[in-house]
Amino acid sequence: MYHVKKIDSPIMLEINYIEENKAHVIKRLEKRNLHDAADKIEQILAINQQRKETQLALDTASSQVNQITKQIEQLLETKNKEKLESLKAQSRALKTGIKELESQLNRYKDVLQHLLYELPNLPHEKVPIGKDATENQIVYQVENIPLYTKDKLPHWELVAKFDIIDFDLGNKLTGAGFPVYKGKGARLQRALINFFLDEAIKAGYEEIQPPILVNKDSAYGTGQLPDKEGQMYELVNEPLYLIPTAEVPVTNLYRGQILSEDKLPIRHVAYTPCFRREAGSWGSHVRGLNRLHQFDKVEIVQITLPEISYQTLEGMRSYVESLVQKLELPYRVVALCGGDLGFTSAFTYDIEVFSVGQNRWLEVSSISNFETYQANRMQLRYKNSGGFKHLLHTLNGSAIALPRIMAALLELNFVEGKIKIPTILRNYTGFDYIS
RNA sequence: GGAGUGGUGACCGAGCGGUUGAAGGUGCUCGCCUGGAAAGCGGGUGUACCUCUAAAAGGGUACCGAGGGUUCGAAUCCCUCCCACUCCGCCA
Numbered sequence A: 001m002y003h004v005k006k007i008d009s010p011i012m013l014e015i016n017y018i019e020e021n022k023a024h025v026i027k028r029l030e031k032r033n034l035h036d037a038a039d040k041i042e043q044i045l046a047i048n049q050q051r052k053e054t055q056l057a058l059d060t061a062s063s064q065v066n067q068i069t070k071q072i073e074q075l076l077e078t079k080n081k082e083k084l085e086s087l088k089a090q091s092r093a094l095k096t097g098i099k100e101l102e103s104q105l106n107r108y109k110d111v112l113q114h115l116l117y118e119l120p121n122l123p124h125e126k127v128p129i130g131k132d133a134t135e136n137q138i139v140y141q142v143e144n145i146p147l148y149t150k151d152k153l154p155h156w157e158l159v160a161k162f163d164i165i166d167f168d169l170g171n172k173l174t175g176a177g178f179p180v181y182k183g184k185g186a187r188l189q190r191a192l193i194n195f196f197l198d199e200a201i202k203a204g205y206e207e208i209q210p211p212i213l214v215n216k217d218s219a220y221g222t223g224q225l226p227d228k229e230g231q232m233y234e235l236v237n238e239p240l241y242l243i244p245t246a247e248v249p250v251t252n253l254y255r256g257q258i259l260s261e262d263k264l265p266i267r268h269v270a271y272t273p274c275f276r277r278e279a280g281s282w283g284s285h286v287r288g289l290n291r292l293h294q295f296d297k298v299e300i301v302q303i304t305l306p307e308i309s310y311q312t313l314e315g316m317r318s319y320v321e322s323l324v325q326k327l328e329l330p331y332r333v334v335a336l337c338g339g340d341l342g343f344t345s346a347f348t349y350d351i352e353v354f355s356v357g358q359n360r361w362l363e364v365s366s367i368s369n370f371e372t373y374q375a376n377r378m379q380l381r382y383k384n385s386g387g388f389k390h391l392l393h394t395l396n397g398s399a400i401a402l403p404r405i406m407a408a409l410l411e412l413n414f415v416e417g418k419i420k421i422p423t424i425l426r427n428y429t430g431f432d433y434i435s
Numbered sequence B: 001g002g003a004g005u006g007g008u009g010a011c012c013g014a015g016c017g018g019u020u021g022a023a024g025g026u027g028c029u030c031g032c033c034u035g036g037a038a039a040g041c042g043g044g045u046g047u048a049c050c051u052c053u054a055a056a057a058g059g060g061u062a063c064c065g066a067g068g069g070u071u072c073g074a075a076u077c078c079c080u081c082c083c084a085c086u087c088c089g090c091c092a
Helices: A008-020 A020-032 A037-073 A083-117 A155-162 A166-172 A183-202 A216-221 A247-252 A306-325 A374-380 A403-412 A423-429
Strands: A139-141 A206-208 A259-261 A266-275 A294-304 A331-335 A349-355 A360-369 A381-383 A390-393 A393-401 A418-420
Touching: A008 A020, A008 A083, A020 A037, A037 A083, A037 A183, A037 A331, A139 A306, A155 A183, A155 A403, A183 A206, A183 A266, A183 A294, A183 A306, A183 A393, A183 A403, A183 A423, A216 A247, A216 A374, A247 A266, A247 A294, A247 A393, A294 A306, A306 A331, A306 A349, A306 A360, A306 A393, A349 A403, A360 A403, A374 A390, A374 A393
Parallel strands: A206 A266, A259 A381
Antiparallel strands: A139 A331, A266 A294, A294 A393, A331 A349, A349 A360, A360 A393, A381 A390
């Protein structure tokens, strides 16, 4: 059986913060519309109190045993057998109580760990108030959104017309949500991947090719577990998960590390396929490439000092914007409101491109600052010049997820019966049109 | 799949029942030396939890892959599991 490593420290760090900032924590959690936030926090603190009391009782008893052991050591040479035996008996008697206390303590720790693992990150103060996606705040939008006209086709019609992506073949091989890219469709996708990777490398990100299967420790580290249990594909004969995003393996590269300041910031880019079960989220609005079980994504990850992480977030945002600009796609940037914010994130920007064939915005990138949330779970820290250890901040962003970019790109550039490839991609595709 | 070796601190590496939170080294750090550096010399340098503090200092407990057992006492002995490496086989 696979055993998730129990980590004492992050739990306790976090619990102390909660204890000292109870009102603040509850208020922030309520921003997520977590209505029972106060109850949850009270419950956590109550169990923590019991944990402390048990710890104290256990330490006291253990200390007594240690005292007796020392006395025995001294007595070994004098041959006072009776005294020796009575001390041994005393120690044995204490032992049963110790065992009881130990198992009690472990129970409290387990419960506490579960409760804390199920607590989402605290939203940053700038996160807009709101209950769902409709209340996200648009922070930027291009001025001229292309007009939807009847000659604009949704991408699922275009890809069928030009025979570049085949959903039926995917159904045959695997099932819904696993499309087959063919010919110029495959080449366009590969061109985009290479373009995104090259751009990231130019921007100073180091490329990584991680495993696309990860173990439980990794999935807990970045917070996919326990929150997204059931959303990941899990192997039946090994306790491994197919990654839902490169964020998982790439961030976990640094799990358990104490980095020196001169190594920071860490900047990585990785291209990987991503796998998501998307259980219960299918409907007519997710036709074609809009939602898939397997898709390709280029992901950027940064690990930075806490004091600059929001600057870093802005940098990542403008980097992703530069990509959609170079692809000449109309886009907007939204700040996710409390109700729409992901479980692990403290602040998230979504980049959405306009789909002229569907007359709607499509999310192509999500750029988040997790602050210390993931670092805390992963025990990812740095040592400053004074020798003090602090948790780092982790961030990541899609740069960019392929399917919807592909969809928007095909739809926008379908003019006069053929699809024009954006100038910047032509060196990568080796062709200028799909016709 | 078969056979074997091994998992110790930021890192390398000793220890194989009591004075070991853990030798030695590297790294880091402070001081001396120097015009400055290198070398050299001397000192310091694990983590977490509990307790005590306004805070620090202090006190206690636990931790040598994980879990359990033996013992007054376990890094050291026993059991189970996990992981890594090596050789053979098979295979991209």
